Amino acid sequence: MTASVAVAAGFLRLPSVQKSQSSSFLFNRQRNLPKISSVRPISASSSELPENVRKFWKWLGDQGVVSGKSVAEPAVVPEGLGLVARRDIGRNEVVLEIPKRLWINPETVTASKIGPLCGGLKPWISVALFLIKEKYEEDSSWRVYLDILPESTDSTIFWSGEELAELKGTQLLSNTLGVKEYVENEFSKLEQEILLPNKDLFSSRITVDDFIWAFGILKSRAFSRLRGQNLVLIPLADLINHNPAITKEDYAYEIKGGGLFSRDVLFSLKSPAYVKAGDQVYIQYDVNKSNAELALDYGFVESNPNRNTYTLAIQIPESDPFLEDKLDIAESNEMGETGYFDIVEGQTLPAGMLQYIRLVALSGSDAFLLESIFRNAIWGHLELPVSRSNEELICRVVRDACKSALSGFTTTIEEDEKLLEEGKLDLRMEMAVKIRMGEKKVLQQIDQIFKDRELELDVLEYYQERRLKDLGLVGEQGEIIFWE
Numbered sequence: 001m002t003a004s005v006a007v008a009a010g011f012l013r014l015p016s017v018q019k020s021q022s023s024s025f026l027f028n029r030q031r032n033l034p035k036i037s038s039v040r041p042i043s044a045s046s047s048e049l050p051e052n053v054r055k056f057w058k059w060l061g062d063q064g065v066v067s068g069k070s071v072a073e074p075a076v077v078p079e080g081l082g083l084v085a086r087r088d089i090g091r092n093e094v095v096l097e098i099p100k101r102l103w104i105n106p107e108t109v110t111a112s113k114i115g116p117l118c119g120g121l122k123p124w125i126s127v128a129l130f131l132i133k134e135k136y137e138e139d140s141s142w143r144v145y146l147d148i149l150p151e152s153t154d155s156t157i158f159w160s161g162e163e164l165a166e167l168k169g170t171q172l173l174s175n176t177l178g179v180k181e182y183v184e185n186e187f188s189k190l191e192q193e194i195l196l197p198n199k200d201l202f203s204s205r206i207t208v209d210d211f212i213w214a215f216g217i218l219k220s221r222a223f224s225r226l227r228g229q230n231l232v233l234i235p236l237a238d239l240i241n242h243n244p245a246i247t248k249e250d251y252a253y254e255i256k257g258g259g260l261f262s263r264d265v266l267f268s269l270k271s272p273a274y275v276k277a278g279d280q281v282y283i284q285y286d287v288n289k290s291n292a293e294l295a296l297d298y299g300f301v302e303s304n305p306n307r308n309t310y311t312l313a314i315q316i317p318e319s320d321p322f323l324e325d326k327l328d329i330a331e332s333n334e335m336g337e338t339g340y341f342d343i344v345e346g347q348t349l350p351a352g353m354l355q356y357i358r359l360v361a362l363s364g365s366d367a368f369l370l371e372s373i374f375r376n377a378i379w380g381h382l383e384l385p386v387s388r389s390n391e392e393l394i395c396r397v398v399r400d401a402c403k404s405a406l407s408g409f410t411t412t413i414e415e416d417e418k419l420l421e422e423g424k425l426d427l428r429m430e431m432a433v434k435i436r437m438g439e440k441k442v443l444q445q446i447d448q449i450f451k452d453r454e455l456e457l458d459v460l461e462y463y464q465e466r467r468l469k470d471l472g473l474v475g476e477q478g479e480i481i482f483w484e
Helices: 051-062 106-110 123-135 161-167 171-201 208-221 291-297 323-332 353-361 364-370 388-406 413-422 427-455 463-470
Strands: 072-077 080-085 094-099 253-257 265-270 309-315 338-344
Touching: 051 072, 106 123, 123 171, 123 208, 161 171, 161 427, 171 208, 171 291, 171 427, 208 291, 291 427, 309 353, 309 388, 309 427, 323 353, 323 364, 338 353, 338 427, 353 388, 364 388, 388 427, 413 427
Parallel strands: none
Antiparallel strands: 072 080, 094 265, 253 265, 309 338
16 A cells, blocks of 8 residues: 555644744743632732732832833732733723833843853744843842742643653643653753853753753743744733633734834733723733643643644655655645644544545556646645545545544543543643543544545545546436437
8 A cells, every 4th residue: 555644643843843833923821721710819019919029010110111000010810920900901902011121032142141152042042041041140130030930830841750641642742742852952952062161151050950941931931923023031921811712812912113202112012802900911822722732832721622633644655656746746735745734623624634635545546647737737636536445545544543543542531521520630630631532532523524434435426427527428417428
């Protein structure tokens, strides 16, 4: 068999390779989803606020960033820290503005003592190294900001081995382990090339745990998709939490000039919804991320089934005798040797998936469609079944892959649902159960789609029949037309 289809249970989305939006994505801290609470948040104006947060607020005031007129302030909230309205805030009203001199980005690193060492590093690595160095410098000018940063988040990169074991069978487990391996490998190179040869610049020995911490901070707190900024930490703004009730992420923040007579550049954060005084200000982190991505990046999941996804990786085998032709067709349709398709719970198969898998499975008597004469039209032909053997093959291979993936789980959906109903799970265990249950539901959904398709194989219309109809040689009921 020259065609193969594989479920990519270990498909790794490295920090610098996002499947649909490159490196343009929002990072921000979040420990869990907002909970309705009757307890009033402890805000910056309260003496109950932790001393490190009060010092941070005072520092912002000394920098001229906040004042008695500021519309929002830091507060202790169910998620940890957040921003709370000091007065009613209107929809699209500016909540805060932070000048560029208080941002931490690759430019900040370049201007620092370690700047000359970081010129050849990936931007995120240089910022991570800067954070770690400043964290260990008692007299750091960033001390009050660094002191409010958490030692960890609930991102799966911080989970223990026992906690990760609850993710057995999931793509999230493979992705988490892959990301940690990537970070550890990057640290090993950094240690050999920068840290060991320049011990005099670092007051404390930097460990791989420090590096994972900095990576987690950037994943959970940094902003991007900003004009001229692909990775930037913005003090105070990074306290903003996520709320699934907010369904749009556009226009919540932007970079703009400081005014007609100012050369300063500002990060401006707006509220996407009306907020009452004393309530928390929220934004939407990313409407397109799956629950697995939310868990890996921020440390929470949602109950929204549209967040449950499973990624199928469909590959053209190197041994395929038609590899070059298939690859040329795939590339002409903005795909490659491997196609990645995210299937979402309750939704139809993603665009292009059936075409791609039919292309991969083309062989034998169907291979004539790969000839150059069909090159401009083949993708359109692949929107519909090619032949019974081709359609039967893709159904069998996808279903076998789904069954194989489902066999990797140690619990059933029913068992997971019972655990959730009992309500005795801690946050991370609850996340794990929801993730594995969501992936299993999507796998069962994919299997059902192709099971139903198998039952239709005898009644589907294939390429040759469609072609004969186009030529007027077959009637609408499939009867052969004869001429006298």
